[in-house]
Amino acid sequence: MVRALLKIRLKQIYRGIIGIGLFRFIFLVGLIGFLGFALYIKSSDKATSQYIIAGFLLLIMFVHFKRGDKLFLKSHFSNYKTLMLAEYIILSIPVLCCFLIHKQWVAISQLTGLLIIINIDLKARNSNLNTKLQELIPDDAFEWKAGIRKQFFIIVPIWIITALTSFFIGSVPIAIFILGIIILSFFERCEPSQILTSFELGATKLLWLKIKRLLQLFSIIVIPLIVLFIIFNIDKWYIPVAEYFIFCSLLVYTIMTKYAFYEPNIKSPAAQIYVALGALGGIIPVFFPVVWLMTILFYSKSVNKLNFFLNDYN
Amino acid sequence: MIIIKNLTISYNKYQRVIDNLNLSLDENLIHGIVGLNGAGKTTLLNTLYGLKKPVAGTIQFDNKEINKNSVAYLVTENFFYSSITGKEYLSLFKNNEFDIDRWNKLFNLPLNKIIDGYSTGMKKKLALLGVLKQDKPLMILDEPFNGLDIETCRIIRMILLRLKERNKTIIVTSHIIETLTNLCDFIHYLEAGKIKFSRDKSGFLEFEREVFDKIENENIELINELI
Numbered sequence: 001m002v003r004a005l006l007k008i009r010l011k012q013i014y015r016g017i018i019g020i021g022l023f024r025f026i027f028l029v030g031l032i033g034f035l036g037f038a039l040y041i042k043s044s045d046k047a048t049s050q051y052i053i054a055g056f057l058l059l060i061m062f063v064h065f066k067r068g069d070k071l072f073l074k075s076h077f078s079n080y081k082t083l084m085l086a087e088y089i090i091l092s093i094p095v096l097c098c099f100l101i102h103k104q105w106v107a108i109s110q111l112t113g114l115l116i117i118i119n120i121d122l123k124a125r126n127s128n129l130n131t132k133l134q135e136l137i138p139d140d141a142f143e144w145k146a147g148i149r150k151q152f153f154i155i156v157p158i159w160i161i162t163a164l165t166s167f168f169i170g171s172v173p174i175a176i177f178i179l180g181i182i183i184l185s186f187f188e189r190c191e192p193s194q195i196l197t198s199f200e201l202g203a204t205k206l207l208w209l210k211i212k213r214l215l216q217l218f219s220i221i222v223i224p225l226i227v228l229f230i231i232f233n234i235d236k237w238y239i240p241v242a243e244y245f246i247f248c249s250l251l252v253y254t255i256m257t258k259y260a261f262y263e264p265n266i267k268s269p270a271a272q273i274y275v276a277l278g279a280l281g282g283i284i285p286v287f288f289p290v291v292w293l294m295t296i297l298f299y300s301k302s303v304n305k306l307n308f309f310l311n312d313y314n
Numbered sequence: 315m316i317i318i319k320n321l322t323i324s325y326n327k328y329q330r331v332i333d334n335l336n337l338s339l340d341e342n343l344i345h346g347i348v349g350l351n352g353a354g355k356t357t358l359l360n361t362l363y364g365l366k367k368p369v370a371g372t373i374q375f376d377n378k379e380i381n382k383n384s385v386a387y388l389v390t391e392n393f394f395y396s397s398i399t400g401k402e403y404l405s406l407f408k409n410n411e412f413d414i415d416r417w418n419k420l421f422n423l424p425l426n427k428i429i430d431g432y433s434t435g436m437k438k439k440l441a442l443l444g445v446l447k448q449d450k451p452l453m454i455l456d457e458p459f460n461g462l463d464i465e466t467c468r469i470i471r472m473i474l475l476r477l478k479e480r481n482k483t484i485i486v487t488s489h490i491i492e493t494l495t496n497l498c499d500f501i502h503y504l505e506a507g508k509i510k511f512s513r514d515k516s517g518f519l520e521f522e523r524e525v526f527d528k529i530e531n532e533n534i535e536l537i538n539e540l541i
Contacts (some may be wrong), residue, residue, distance in 0.1 A: 148398035
């Protein structure tokens, strides 16, 4: 039974690789290779190996909570916990090998934490939170309504704490960074075609509406924090302002990427990889012109892609 | 009138899902499209709405090429955007005259709750409300009765009949023939990518018998062998 399921998983991985394309697969292999090399080097240190094992177990726990096949496994296999354990053990092989090479016995013993993880059976509850914030967001900005609802208890405390501590030089820049990353995640999933066509707008008009809403709503969240920062740290005014413009560019790039690879109801792996690369461009300023260039390229790709669905509204 | 001429649809060059299909559908009537699983019903409807490009052929509505501006489409799968409420979903469609709360008295949906927690039937009702809100002259409904209880099925039937009186043209598919014979003015039988025959109300009984006989004749021998 375990073998049959693992065979299915291998087929799923193979189809996933075919789906993301050769170029992105090579990039992914390079990234995994780099991470593997870093893991090998860092796991030689006893203290660092503790952080590695904690991070790894957290990652597995995240995967365990998020996986959508638990009901399928429970209803089809009596030994579903063994199946999940087998999968997690396979995932931990690279970590285990590094620890074995460096004789990190304590860290290896902590991998037994996997036994606890497979016994945790928590379900993510849907938040039905309706606040004044959702009412204030325009009807067409459904990604924002959904995103604010999902992340309300992260966004609001961060915003309030940042406003109260804006006299600290690091407070506002860190908050803009965190809020920016959270808002990037609002645009991960493509909407169904009936939502796309509901606007009854042509491709160009729809894209500009999305950009307008994005800049409006992001500015409403971030500009008050920037003003507070400037009041207390006027000599460093350019830090949050530069960060604001970087994130505006990144968010516009994210929207272009989403629609350039638009397929109804999916999270496009290609779009996710490009957004991750764009986010790296935000951290390493040398790459930032590439983000602008890609935004222009993806704009025309988005128009072409959306025209298939929206050409009747042009 | 909807005129479909020489329509060919294919997902690859070897297999045609719809093969040189010709069909004329009169306006202000309810047309049912019936076919077994895989007959090409959803592909045909996706193409009518413009979600699938045909390899060849034309589709005209009102003497013009069919256009999304005049069509509302209920897709068969209940896909919605995660973490938005029913009310937020309906607010995406333009039509200020549509009184959501009054219409919802027919369906009793918890419109202020997020859609992720809705049952299959509730999602179908919400999607239908979205289609009704669009108020387009042509409504294409792919399996609108799937997952719905008897009461809602009857309510939808009443709504569709009333909409026909208000000069709407409705195309509807269902795998339950009875739901269509109770509702439609014409039923068109789709088989292997072609409309095999069309019947008006006077021929529905004969149509039912023909379809059921065909299915039984095709399978009786194998069933006899198995059981």
